Amino acid sequence: MKSLFRCPEVLAVLGWLSIASPLLLQAQNADPFGIKPKNHDQNKALAASRYASALKAHEGRTDVLVLPGLVADRAKRRVEVWVERSAVARNEPCEFLLLSERSDHTYETLLISFAKPSDVQRALEFLGVEPDQPFDPASLRYWPKGESFTIRLAREGQPPLPVEALLLDRRTGQALPERRFMFTGSRREPARDGTAAGYAADTVQPMSIVSLFNTVDSVLQVSHRAPKDAVYQNTVIHPEPLLEDEGLLALAIEPVNRAGETRVQELELNVSTASAPSSHPSSEADLLKALRVQLKERGGAPGEPSSLPALLDRLAHLDRQRHDFFLTVRFSDDLALGHARALAGVLALIDSDKGVRLEPPPAGHLYYRAFTPDRKLLDRNARIFHPLELILSEKAGQVSGKLLFVTPRSKQEVSRAELEIREVAVPGPAELRRQVDAENRRLREQDESPRPPALMVFAPSAMSYGKLTRFLEPVLPTHRTIHLFLDEPPASLPATQPGR
Incomplete structure (x- = not known):
């Protein structure tokens, strides 16, 4: 049999790859998504030149902070960041206002920064403002929290231009109204293998400085609720040519409140x-x-x-x-x-x-x-995930419960997975924690997917809040999301197998 690698067709493909691979690798290393603006190298060089000039101009001043890509002036209460317009076309979706120059997601942003995210945070802190808390559903934080800033493009001989004017809301057909951006700060990556904790927006994609949706990894973000999918569907680059400048731009970030005031x-x-x-x-x-x-x-x-x-x-x-x-x-x-x-x-x-x-x-x-749960969770067959179910009762002032483990099991002859339900008694908080840990251990040992860190709880409405929270206390650190159903019988248990 003729060797596969001697076939003319295969040799032709291998020859093409020998030429194309270095070019593809070079393109990938240069910019994986190929969306840096055409004047990027010139703008980057100009930003470096401005940095050197600013260092010299403000040498010895304690009220001015100069970092690569920015100048912070405490007296003016202003941070100026050097940026460029991204290559995203007009009418295209836009999810970020400003990303780091090192980001792989500049196809989703209006502007690109020559200052890194942690330096922007450092500059805002230099003005006397501390970051607060980013949006973080895992911690039950559904609102970003922080002092507010306006963000405008500084223009020579013209009034500053609010950045929202460069974006359009598809639902209204109008430019976004000028709003505020909260200084939440990005989360920090935990230290690993002897390395120090890192600033996530510096190291984790998309390396956001200003996000148009709520996120845990951005220096600043919108002050209102803005889910990522809604922003992607409805926010686009304004179709009017409001910003055609392909050169280096100055972005002014200024606190909304006066010095000494907190919002x-x-x-x-x-x-x-x-x-x-x-x-x-x-x-x-x-x-x-x-x-x-x-x-x-x-x-x-x-x-x-x-x-x-x-x-x-x-x-x-x-x-x-x-x-x-x-x-x-x-x-x-x-x-x-x-x-x-x-x-x-x-x-x-x-x-x-x-x-x-x-x-x-x-x-x-x-x-x-927790007190306003989604009632769709009561339909086990319709659920896409199965939290632990805890049924509580109270007798003579003592609370006890039953813990249910619901597991879908696929069978070859059945099109829909059947539910296997196991029940164990949990007479007190310590046993509840022990059973949860045992289930987690079992899933790891059997290489099964972990259960969601949530708990469905069924309890009588007359039970006191203190008795409930004392029973749940051992599991609340790992199961912060509680779905509490009062005076509500759980779904029927046709396949219940009492635990041994």
């Missing part, structure tokens, strides 16, 4: 009831009427207990022109779960940038959304 205001809400929990069901209105709430500023003295209507009136009169309000909710231990659920429905209505932004719960507490 972020933290509030705490303590929730209790005027009466002891009742085992008799009440209407939603009665449950809310029984609540007693205390609102205070973080670190301040608690206010006088008030009714829910009085609280809502006070929240309605907050000065949202000058401040962004972040609210932490604490339920008292003796609060009946039914009362907490009733309040959660109200909190869901005011949890917005026009109301108050709900913070993650304090350690050992539940996020308010």
